[in-house]
Amino acid sequence: MTIKIWKHFPREDLYECYQCARCTGSCPAMEVAPAYGPRETILKCLNLGHDKVVEDEKVWLCCTCNVCEDRCPQKIPISDLLVALRNSAARRGNIPTRLSMALELLAKTGRSMIVHQLDEMRAHHGLSPLPAAPVEELRDILKKTGRDEVIEF
Amino acid sequence: MRYALYLGCAIPIKYPGFEAATRLVCERVGIELVDLPFSCCPPPTSMKLVHYDSWLALAARNLCLAEEAGLDLLTLCSGCVNTLKEANHILKQSDSKRRKVNRILEDHKHQFNGTIKVTHILDVLYQDSVVERLLKERVRDVPLRIGCHYGCHYFRPPKIMYPQELSDAESYVPVSMDHLLSIIGVEPVEYSRKFLCCGSPLGANMDQDAGYEITRQKLGHIRDRNIQALSVVCPSCFEQFDMGQIVLGRKTKEKEKIPTFYLTQLIGLALGLSSKDVGLDVHRVKAKKLLESIEVA
Numbered sequence: 001m002t003i004k005i006w007k008h009f010p011r012e013d014l015y016e017c018y019q020c021a022r023c024t025g026s027c028p029a030m031e032v033a034p035a036y037g038p039r040e041t042i043l044k045c046l047n048l049g050h051d052k053v054v055e056d057e058k059v060w061l062c063c064t065c066n067v068c069e070d071r072c073p074q075k076i077p078i079s080d081l082l083v084a085l086r087n088s089a090a091r092r093g094n095i096p097t098r099l100s101m102a103l104e105l106l107a108k109t110g111r112s113m114i115v116h117q118l119d120e121m122r123a124h125h126g127l128s129p130l131p132a133a134p135v136e137e138l139r140d141i142l143k144k145t146g147r148d149e150v151i152e153f
Numbered sequence: 154m155r156y157a158l159y160l161g162c163a164i165p166i167k168y169p170g171f172e173a174a175t176r177l178v179c180e181r182v183g184i185e186l187v188d189l190p191f192s193c194c195p196p197p198t199s200m201k202l203v204h205y206d207s208w209l210a211l212a213a214r215n216l217c218l219a220e221e222a223g224l225d226l227l228t229l230c231s232g233c234v235n236t237l238k239e240a241n242h243i244l245k246q247s248d249s250k251r252r253k254v255n256r257i258l259e260d261h262k263h264q265f266n267g268t269i270k271v272t273h274i275l276d277v278l279y280q281d282s283v284v285e286r287l288l289k290e291r292v293r294d295v296p297l298r299i300g301c302h303y304g305c306h307y308f309r310p311p312k313i314m315y316p317q318e319l320s321d322a323e324s325y326v327p328v329s330m331d332h333l334l335s336i337i338g339v340e341p342v343e344y345s346r347k348f349l350c351c352g353s354p355l356g357a358n359m360d361q362d363a364g365y366e367i368t369r370q371k372l373g374h375i376r377d378r379n380i381q382a383l384s385v386v387c388p389s390c391f392e393q394f395d396m397g398q399i400v401l402g403r404k405t406k407e408k409e410k411i412p413t414f415y416l417t418q419l420i421g422l423a424l425g426l427s428s429k430d431v432g433l434d435v436h437r438v439k440a441k442k443l444l445e446s447i448e449v450a
Binding site: 026063066079137142 | 160162163165166167169170172173176190191192193195196197198199200201202203204205206207210211214257258260261305306309310311323324349350352353354355357358359360363364366367370432435
């Protein structure tokens, strides 16, 4: 199953990029992890097509900090592109294990975090127990949005 | 002043001390908080990247609960405020997305109408009337050299998070935390890379070592300015600096660690609350010595 990525990001915006690399130069992920950075991602989408980009697990090496978009002199909505690419990657099964585990927890508990002895910990800070999230309702919403077709638990 | 309190996940589950401090501070300055059966926001760093439609629908459900209560929504986390403000913006702008989401939510008796605002505890405390109240209620100063870290999702993308504050270059960086802390005697200190990532999302999703390397570099710039402590408004940033220094310390052997505070913990201390009241006792990097040096118990 694929998504029509150009419905979520205007394809012609890719041509606005003149490869100045201000995005990649400001990218905190690029400084510590060898990946492509926003500049090369745009170039790859143009030259190879986005299919090649979303096959690679390196598409996930991103802090989602939005600095690339903030500093882009051409005002290209780079964050929208990166979100659309990764949505597409996830549908092809390219999704980091840590991330799918976090989303499994969300579907099971309605929250993306879990600890043992939560009530005791909250009581230590003078707080009452945290009410359970309405899991049935959330699961039904997720079923109807089609989430279950992308990540199987 | 009344708000629907949106706790999110990390604060009530991992760092309930921040929740305790926030509730106590709000009570002191006359902000009433209402609890509603919210779920995960969900984060701009997880669900949004994997399944955008699910991200938007779950966020819409949270917004609907606040709408139904007729209250603006008060968040405590940079991630939550990012998701909920952006979803609120998108659903108000796009008729097709709103219709699609409402078709799903109507089975659970919710309808998004776009009637409320989403805000963050930092912006609520930074309002003139609250600042006046804080000045009145303040019983002591917290004279520390503090570096503020806002967290990327708190203010980026600025065109959605702070459209009224955009510069000519359509950009924006916040000053609210620095200003707010200066009224309780804090000396806010500028440092290089102040507005860049803490490293958390990279570590959480992909590569923990790479995430902590970002943190290590950022801490280097913080040390260069002789900053005594950090102030944050996001539990993920907090964890990255607090837990991160313990993990990094195993490699770097750095002995001098820099304590991190959640904003309302510092405000709470200035209002006369104890370190235990505001939950400082469970931080991994202890602030005890530092607070003793300014005679805060």
